[in-house]
Amino acid sequence: MVSFTANAVDDKIQLSWVTATEKNNRGFEIQRSIDEQSFVTIGYVEGKGTTTERQSYSYVDNATGKQLFYRLKQIDFDVLLNIRV
Numbered sequence: 001m002v003s004f005t006a007n008a009v010d011d012k013i014q015l016s017w018v019t020a021t022e023k024n025n026r027g028f029e030i031q032r033s034i035d036e037q038s039f040v041t042i043g044y045v046e047g048k049g050t051t052t053e054r055q056s057y058s059y060v061d062n063a064t065g066k067q068l069f070y071r072l073k074q075i076d077f078d079v080l081l082n083i084r085v
Helices: none
Strands: 003-009 012-019 022-033 040-051 055-061 069-076
Touching: 003 069, 012 022, 012 069, 022 055, 040 055, 040 069
Parallel strands: none
Antiparallel strands: 003 012, 012 055, 022 040, 022 069
8 A cells, every 4th residue: 555545525525546566356345434543434436456566546435524534444355265066
């Protein structure tokens, strides 16, 4: 991760982030909190798989609040699925 920023634009929050390289990147869960303790997933952005090139991503959150906290959870293609039949 090279950068992760949040900016207020027209009563919305514009999240932007840049990666230097990626390996097996399925995508990113975008998570938000109002107390910096309990986060909930509010969105998802597809990743670029495996690449050595810099990649830029963005997400717009329609939430408004006095103070919001954000984090990203990167999801790999390598995730082992536990499926029961």
